[in-house]
Amino acid sequence: MEGKIVDSVIQERKTFQDRGTGFKGKMNAPLFAWPWKNLGNFKYLFYLALLAKYLYSTTGEETKENNWCFHILLLFYLRGHVYQLWSAYNYMFFLNQNRRISQAGIDYKQIDAEWHWDNFLILQGIIGALAYWSFPSLTNIPFWDGRGIICCLALHIGVSEPLYYWLHRLLHSPNLFANYHWLHHSSKVLHPFTAGHATFLEHLILCIVLGVPTLGTSFIGYGSISMMYSYILLFDILRCLGHSNVEVIPHYLFETVPLLKYLICTPTYHNIHHMDTRTNFCLFMPVYDILGKTVNSHYLDLHKEINSRTNRRAPDFVFLAHVVDIMSGMHAPFVFRSFNSIPFSTKFFLFPMWPFTFLVMLAMWAKSKTFLFNFYNLRSRLHQTWVVPRFGFQYFLPFAADGINKQIEEAILRADRLGVKVISLAALNKNEGLNGGGTLFVNKHPNLKVRVVHGNTLTAAVILNEIPRDVDEVFLTGATSKLGRAIALYLARRRVMVLMLTQSTERFNKIQKEVPEEFQKFLVQVTKYQAAKRCKTWIVGKWSTPREQSWAPSGTHFHQFVVPPIIPFRRDCTYGKLAAMKLPEDVEGLGSCEYTMERGVVHACHAGGVVHFLEGWTHHEVGAINVEQIDVVWKAALRQGLKPM
Template sequence: MMEQEKDNKICKHRRGEAGLFAWPWENLHSFKYLLYGPLVARVLYAVYIDGEVKNDDWCLHILMLSGLRALVHQLWSSFSCMLFVNRTRRINQQGVEFDQIDAEWHWDNFLILQTFAASFLYLSFPALANLPIWDIRGVICCLMLHMGISEPLYYWLHRLLHSSSLFEQYHWLHHSSKVLHPYTAEHATFLEHILLCAVVGIPTLGTVFIGYGSIILMYGYFLVFDFLQCLGHCNVEVFPDRLFETIPLLKYLIRPPTYHSLHHSDMGTNFCLFMPLYDKLWKTMNTNSWDLQREISSRTNSRAPDFVFLAHAVDVMSSMHSPFVYRSFSSIPFSAKPFLFPGWPIAYMVMLVMWAKSKTFLMSFYYLRGRLFQTWAVPRFGFQYFLPFATKGINKQIEDAILKADKIGVKVISLAALNKNEGLNGGGTLFINKHPNLKVRVVHGNTLTAAVILNEIPQDVGEVFLTGATSKLGRAIALYLARQKVKVLMLTLSTERFAKIQKEAPADCQKYLVQVTKYQAAQHCKTWIIGKWLMPREQYWAPSGTHFHQFVVPPIIPFRRDCTYGKLAAMRLPDDVEGLGTCEYTMERGVVHACHAGGLVHFLEGWKHHEVGAINVDQIDVVWEAALRHGLKPL
């Protein structure tokens, strides 16, 4: 593998020397979709002039087929990323990282190329626009041309691309993807896709010129071709081993995902397109092909994670930030995008199904120093946590997740923001009291959250304004700052709760805690720490130049242009993290919420206590120093 990585680096330096390596529209980025403009204009013109689009309008068929082919890839991508469905049958246990996602970002370039090719053919041969809807003879003819010409042609072209010179100039790009994914199937150079056009053109055009072509054949062949391409690259073994034992002939007619995965680990074997028959004929079949298929397809258990972060959705829009919805979108920080709105009803219906099942599901994972860290999610939205009748059901889901983690051997489970809400379960104490013999350590991570917020505050600050002052985090922040001789204006209407917190401070520091009941009291304070959501009229009382630190979920909306707004408390993961390809909500790449990082530190330190309930103020500096020692970095 080290030699292969070295070869890849050499190939990258030679990229500029190879003709037809780059795509002609590469510099257009997302504006490349404007290249579909003439076809769209032609369809709209037909609607405007004739009042309808005719069945023989080839522009419409090309556009529809391109859309359906993209949908096939998207559906396979979603399936491949559904870890909660296929984690036991994953071939390569590594996760797809950001570098690979970026490299495969424009995987759909081949659709534009084939759209141009189809348009050229229709303009050159007008008879192609007059195909019948269906002709059964065409199916038989197309299969014969594919099996007899396209399959062996692809096989020898593929072997040719693995020759020393062509591999270094072109084919290395496809093999640069470390983990197979449906988008990897189309991650190749311009030249390779020109050759692929010939492979797919022989059965389709050949059938048409023989006289047996049809519209359904055109749709069917390309969609089945893409389906099988995605299947072979999906990194999930979908075929049961008994199928090949019952029908041995299938071993030569269909390429399972494990079969093609061996080509990427042993590049001198398994060159076929879809039919291993040709590898058998020309003696390039990997001897481990069917043993690996049997091993992975019969696997019933997956490796238990060492650490779990139990997350939740904030709203319907943020639920579409999941990797199994749009892989590329989940690899960048979340923000509401226009393309998400059409998917809102679907996302809502899916969440209803998940509520009915009432089970947590695996969202993403990464490795750190050989240990497996996973993110599970509770299928609940933020607003549900504040509905009194939903409390019991939410706690039951969290409890089930903790018990499952305990059963499979998880060392630490960390609770995300609302999953440890004080009014919901006392910051996790409910579960510890109910199950005193838990082996898994339950951690709310708020100690590190407090540490992150406190270390963001400049050392020379003499006064701060604190909302959410009597919450777990508010209490800890207030007590810590009081010990540092910083005056804390604690916004709370409860004199009793304020007095209780004030008594916890050392006698000589109690005077630094001051109760206030109105936002006007902070109109001269430029350091606001927000633990309770603020409306614009409340932000209005902050003086110009104020910085809003915050630990409220969701974060407040920045209305003031003359003020600055901090993000939710977070830390950057160590540099040796592997397999990470998803952003955590609005966090940047490689950055996680502080409560997530807090659980991570708890595990790395090997601490045996539960971190639930009230924050131990004495531990704030201890946890902060441990986080830095393990390579986590403040933003």
């Protein structure tokens, strides 16, 4: 039954499906663009001017008029937080996956289009400031007046609601939709920030709808500061509610109190408007759609269906990631969507949040479960990223190993129960010293249906294909690790001299014996960095200090497979990024950047799991890397549309 009602809604609006995208060229209509469109972040100077005026007034005789500068600033801060908190909840897939209305992901294109979603807050702040400076009498209002609350509600229900309803219907007329309203409907998946994604003209109209109850009540003489704050913040909360992609209102409320279905516009209600643009035009109260005979007949059935969901859609592929450090822990879609959509780098605004994030880390350490981080679709198959809530340094604490392995094991068993085809382990989740590159779990559970993949075969392939064919000597650190061993053996067969930095002669000899005798001379054990002072190709698999890097000759290129990546101290050298590949062009719903990777780019171990799934391979890829498979996996990746960086 699930999905049938959604399909019928989609079929009902088939002729309207691409209506928004058909008008994307029409962006030159009057009042379409925002006046400060080309200012970028300099648009916030308006608030700086308000702050300066307020601070200046505190040095002299303070007036109520200048107090409104403070109230406008505070309202902007509070309103911004309302939208940000709703955004955070919308991205908490681990809490709300079963109650999501649209199962599609928000892609980079939509995030970029909605980047300046807060333009309307600036507009309303400017209008509010002009109103109170033009009518000084409005500043003489008390903190509380009960009559104002009643009057404000009456004006909202009697004026704002029907006014918005008819203006909204007017915006759906062919001419206005083609010139203006298509922009709002161009967002494929609703999100709280979508509420602000509209043209300048539409938000001027919204200012009238918002201003009738607030300024109207003040002009009547019943205005109060508490009325202003409560109405405006409640207005924002309900706007976020309507544009949420998560249904939060239980259906039994409508069955218990039938009157509520005429008074509350749920997320499902407004989502249907974006599926069927001929229905559900109201602001917050469906009663006006009922009076106008524009209610979608499937609304309550769809709302009930979403509320009754118990089984989430099982992904076909899972990438089991982990947090690198406390700073990168804030590079999550439920923290800042825009920040998450660009490669991670340390920003100044993250530092005030560090103490809170540290406390969250402690809570996660004490008691936590693997959670769904993000997802995307590739060839109509669902790919998800789950995160083991452990930070990088915790993997190197001896007493934490058992707990981490238990969480990884639980994630694998959960994936097996859900019917996941492939689960790929990220960096430290497959650490050789922790679980033997995943061997521990495969041996413990020999009947697993899900394929466990460490993806290191493709990681090795990416690194090896970055090395120019004319290179005849490389310096390799982390030489006896899983990746280091495979790289050394492959290069030796290619007759490249490999200087393997290791203190263990026993481990070196073991690796050297894995190649035919004619190639063994190309593997050379070295114990100090000084041995590489004439080698311009370094492959770094172990973190290197500035002193260790100083032994590299000028012009050296540092390839690397160490997490976190080494810091580029040498200006006369070049540094490669971690091994990565670009996902195929047909990926859908991807709006998150994987750590420091560019948009649409994932770590090679992630890509290795994707290739394993797309190729339909049925073997586990755990433990030591099969050197014979390096070229096989590389060719398969290229065949499936993945691209080297």
